[in-house]
Amino acid sequence: MANFSGRRSARYLSILPAFLFLVLLSALPLFNLLALSFAEVSWSGGESQWSWVGLNNYMALGSDALFKAGILNTIILVVVATTAQVTIGLMLALACSRVGHRSRIYRTLFLLPILIPGIIIGAIWRLMYNYQFGVVNQILELVGLGPVDWLGSSSLALMSVIIVDIWHWTPFSFLLLLAAVEALPKDVSEAAQIDGASKWKEFRRISLPLLWPAIFTTFVFRAIIAFKVFDEVYLLTGGGPGTATEVISFTIYQRFFIQDNPGYGSAMSVTVIFIIAAVIAVAMTRQRSRSQ
């Protein structure tokens, strides 16, 4: 392997660009974010002035109604939407694998929402939910139900956003779970059928345990993406009415860019990153102890 050692420069050069991006554009800004969270920024003559305020920004989070609403709404959205997506996605995957030969068409159709910009999904549903001319109310009218103010009513708005998220991302869960369903060993279920096990029993006792790791992975994957929800909310409701659909990414965005309060926005960002890390760590340890 003399040739390998002669390529030391290639070894360093090949990793250098990635290393630079890691340090300069992700580690450095994140450290900056951490530092900012202990400061208050003021502007004088085009120059930013940092003054250290200790833990003040973090203390203020506790009494911030928008932050609380943002966290709560995001958690509701993540739990409800992700559970629905994994459940419906699994049902679709099982159905699709059963009718095998036609699965390709469905797979193609279900890919579409995954590839469309989130902001377009928001635009489409904003039009469809429209009180006067939206197709959702038009269909309700056909069956004699009155127009519903999907996005303007504070009791319905979050549910309307969740419906859009379910519509948007169920195909992704379907795709991941279909791969797992298609990898199930055929002979085991055949053996169970010959032994006279009912379909449901076979599913509960054989398929489901085998699918469990894939279901868990899909759930975690979806939950991570759902927690970042921003695009659809931005166009659908803008966080309103009131704080009904305030999600945490939206709260952070407003502190940073609308109110121009980077210190406080940073403290919020850092807190959210810690919350996510903690949740993932707990989920991972529980999954590990479960599989042992």
Add this chain to the structure above:
Amino acid sequence: MSTRSKQNLSVDRALLGFLFLAATLTIGPFLWIALASFKTQIALLMGTVKFTPVGMNYDEVLFGNTSTFARNFLNSILVASISTMAAMTIGFLAGYSLLRLRWPGWVVNLFLLWAVVFNLVPPVTLAGAWYELFRGIGLSNDTVALILAHTTLHLPMALWLLSSFLREIPRELEEAAFIDGASFVKTLWRVVIPIMTPGLVSTGILVFIFSWNEFPVALALTNNTSATVPVGIAKFAQENEIKYTQMAAASVLSAIPALLALMFGQRYIVKGLTAGAVK
């Protein structure tokens, strides 16, 4: 036996019905918005079912004096293609280096940890951090800033996917090329890249689409002249009098890359999406 197979047949029918319903619900909204894009504002507001299709919405969106959409479209093509090429090149080199060039375990783990942690962080938090950084070095509202940000944003994904595809290539091929005296670059170019083409296409399509679709970072780092398509579309909704039908036309136009990818690269997209999640 015959009752059993009859039962199976009706179960199959029910399953097909369920799939058909799901497919209709998935496609319906896209068809509705496509129809809306050919209506006049009045026809849409009246909820007319029968209407004469008009092309004026597209005309206005693409060539109208006040419309910035054509510019947004060019910006998006520029940002998505350059950042995709950058993320792929950097990710490929790093992935190859980490897998094949005997880095100590902690270096490999550092990069893997970065890729995982980076995906947990909401882009909005990074948008704030980047905004401060780029303002500090005089790149605020510049396309270069957005290209750098998008490259950073999608580099972990490119690294992760390309590594998983690289792992499937037998090492012996490269070693044979090394022994034959091929240079490092030549080995990559002539041996590794040709075998990896499907994996590269998968990664490339996904990174391009993700960059094209990305909204919060683009919103934070651009102004009127450097705005991308999603930012342009978001603006429709903020005007006093929303031009719904033009918003629909712009939405249809912005779905072009997704539709092209679906038509020509469906196989690769499935491969990339499942490889990214499962491995």
